[in-house]
Amino acid sequence: MVGLVRALAPEEGYNLTALASVRVLRSDRSLTSTPVLYDPGIVIVCQGRKRGYFGDQLYVYDEQHYLAVSVPVPFT
Incomplete structure (x- = not known):
């Protein structure tokens, strides 16, 4: 699962996708x-x-x- 998350969200924070209204948020720490x-x-x-x-x-x-x-x- 970690590999998939990093593929969808290579950077920490919000990552855009090919779908305009879909974003992936990645956080490596508690917010x-x-x-x-x-x-x-x-x-x-x-x-x-x-x-x-x-x-x-x-x-x-x-x-x-x-x-x-x-x-x-x-x-x-």
């Missing part, structure tokens, strides 16, 4: 808690896990769970 506005879309984690908060509700997504957002959502 700090940052408020963001998620646009409608789907987040698929290939390796590791991500934790996010919508208000007081915790969401965890990893290799077994994805996050789908149908409207803009403020997330931390």
Whole structure:
């Protein structure tokens, strides 16, 4: 799996793909808690896990769970 992730995302940070609306984010370290506005879309984690908060509700997504957002959502 590590080889595939590095092939799709050779650089740390956001990597563009052949599909205009698809980006691959690679991080080799834990990221700090940052408020963001998620646009409608789907987040698929290939390796590791991500934790996010919508208000007081915790969401965890990893290799077994994805996050789908149908409207803009403020997330931390």
